[in-house]
Amino acid sequence: MADLSNLLDEVDDALGEEEDEVEVPNTQIASYEDNEDSDDNDDNADREHVELPAALEEFEQQQQGYGSEQEKHDEADQDLVELETNENHHYYVKLKRLWQQELACPELLPLDEELVEAISDQIERQQAVIDDMGEEPGDIEALLGSVLKVDCDRAQFMLSDLLRMRLWKIQEHPLHMRDLVDRMSESEFEFLKGYGQLFEGYMRRTVLDHVAKDALKNLDEPEMIDKPDLEQFVFVRVKETSEIDIGTEDEPSIQQHDPGTTLITRYNLVRELFGQGKVELIL
Amino acid sequence: MSSRLGKQNAIELSSFRSAFLADDSLVTIIPDFDYSHDIPLMSGSAKVGPFRAGIPTEVPLWFALMLQQRSLCSLKVLDWLATENLTNVKQHETTQTTLAPTTSTTNTTTNDNDGATLPFYYAELGQRFVSAKSHSQAAQAPKASRLLLQDIAQVRLDKLRQQFQQLTRQQMANPNICVAVPGIASAELATLKPLITQALNDQRFLATSAASDAAAIKKKQPVEDSIESQSQEEPVPGSNNNNTLRSRIRRLRR
Structure with a gap:
């Protein structure tokens, strides 16, 4: 009880920072706090350097034409952007996969913390870039800003939906967890x-x-102790040729399925294959 | 999740998610502006841009729609949305018992299978394209396509519903079923999945509890063995077995 007022203060702080995300798990609240603190940090500045000039330079070039030095600088920027984009995209695809599997799976899956961290880091940085852009009204800038915002929102939606689903699973079976x-x-x-x-x-x-x-x-x-129902029916897509035993214990009967087939089956029958990555669950 | 949110809600949510995923697929646009840089995006494709007016380029659908709203590009209608292709697909759907196969790519070109293939997200993509307001008439999918799409969706859904009736019957015979559903598309999964999985789960629950109840009764009253084995198939009203079954159903409905 003694700590109640402290706790309340903390809650207030968290709410003040992110009103919409009242129910986000601690990771997110923590990361938002980090975001506030590190807005002026060097590594954020680096990123701005990579992304913002692309937009601003474009604007300048339109008015002044190209200079040779400018172009050199430009190429270096371009490379950096490319490198980072590929990485960004890579994370996004991974997150999408993780999100779909977690939603469709009856049990709690291991969390790829590195991925979650990388993604929330990216979201923060992109958010910072967007915030800076807002001060420069102009056709292309405005468009670019809103495009990046939507891009960011999409990743954020998946991330919070993923974490929300996980918390829901934990709440459903606290003792089992x-x-x-x-x-x-x-x-x-x-x-x-x-x-x-x-x-x-x-x-x-x-x-x-x-x-x-x-x-x-x-x-x-x-x-x-209540456990998640692993006998549930799920839809799976076969990625590699796999054999599924649909017989009883006494008389096994094995079915073979080719890649690309969509199946309805009980989660338990494909759980092992799912662990090996031979099948994937579909939403 | 369906138990907590209600079935309707679950369906709406999964439809939303499937539309969300469909928006990531790549489409071809013809931009009306110049922009000589890549735009670093997380989603869709690894990179979009640079843009040159009049030169077609590939971008994620959500991006294309944003540009189109600002009249900055025209959207190229996907090949499979052409009336001829959709007529083919409809032909297939109405004459064959199987569904037209789906592919994971957005832009299917005709292949061996009498030309009738659909993308996995056909319903969501089709919806986006027929409802997209374009500033050039040529870029909008023809009205005929919209009607054909509706018909196709309807026929496919009906076929799937019938398939699932058979499926539940099969499950009675062998609880360890593993059935292939070839050609099911994302939108159909979104509408039918909550319903189907719930139905199969409930049926399994009732089947196992009926079996275990029958076994328990058998143990108790070995003398009335013959009667009980009958009631295992069709419970006699008012019998002990039936009562427990009812209470299970009640529990299930909560």
Whole structure:
């Protein structure tokens, strides 16, 4: 209780910074804070140097024509932009894949923290570039600004939808998730701890404290822990030729499927293949 | 998720997501402006630009639509949206029992399969193109295409619904089913998936609980073995087995 006012202050801070994203997990709130702090930092300035001049120089060139020195500088810029774009795109594609798989999968998948970090980093930097652009009204600048904004929003949507889905999964089965801590990020783990405490406290107050027998008082009876339903039906697309055993334990009967086929099947039957990357879940 | 959000909501959400994904596919535009730099984007393609007025270039669909709203480019209609191709596809859909195959690329050109193929995101892309307001008439998909698209979507959905009825029947026989659905497209998945998976899951739940109940009863009353084995297939009203089944259904509906 003593810390309540501190906690409230923290919440207020977080809310003040990002009103729309009240429910975003800690990673995001933290990263927004970083963003505020590091706006003036050097590595951000570097990035601006890469992207902004492209737009501004264009503007200047239109009025003044090309200078030879200008062109040299331009080429170097171009290379940098290209390098960075490829990397950006690479992350985006990966995030898209991760997002689709997480949404379609009944269980919690391991989180690629490096990817999440890289993407949120990029979003921040792009946001900073856009913010700077707003001060220079002009046809091309305005267009470029809004294009980058949409681009940024798309990545951000996927990221928050991914994290939201993960938190939902954790909330659904808090007790079961205790065994899957290695699949979570640090802040998801913190979330689970907090949620688990609330859950346990609630259970104790409402039911467990009023049970007479001590043996019935613990929450970790394996049979009582709710788990995600791995027998669920899912849609999968086969990426490499794979064999699926649809028989019973006594009499296996193996089906073979070629790449590109879409299947409806139970998640458990393809779980192994999914782990090997031979099939992918579809949304 | 469907249990919490409600089925309608789940469908709307997944439709939104499939449209979102479709917007990343590449289309060809003819820009009306010059811009000599690449634009570093995260999404769609690795890079877009440089732009030269009159020279076709490839950009993600969402970008193309933004430019078009500002009348800065004209959108080239995708090849497969041509009336002839769609007539072909419709022909296939109405005469064959299978769905026209889908491909993952946006711009399908005709291949061996009597020309009738559709992109995976055909419904979403088609929607975007027929509703896109273009400042040059030539760039808009013809009205006939819109009608054909609607027909195709309708026929395909009907066919899939029938397939899924068979599917649930098959599941009764073998719970470990693994059935191929060739040619299903993104929009159809978005509408049908929540429904189908829910139906199959519920059916599995009822089947397993009926079986386990029957087994439990069998253990209790070995004498009435013959009667119980009958009720396993069709529960006699008012019997113990039926009651537990009902309570399970009630639990399921919550």
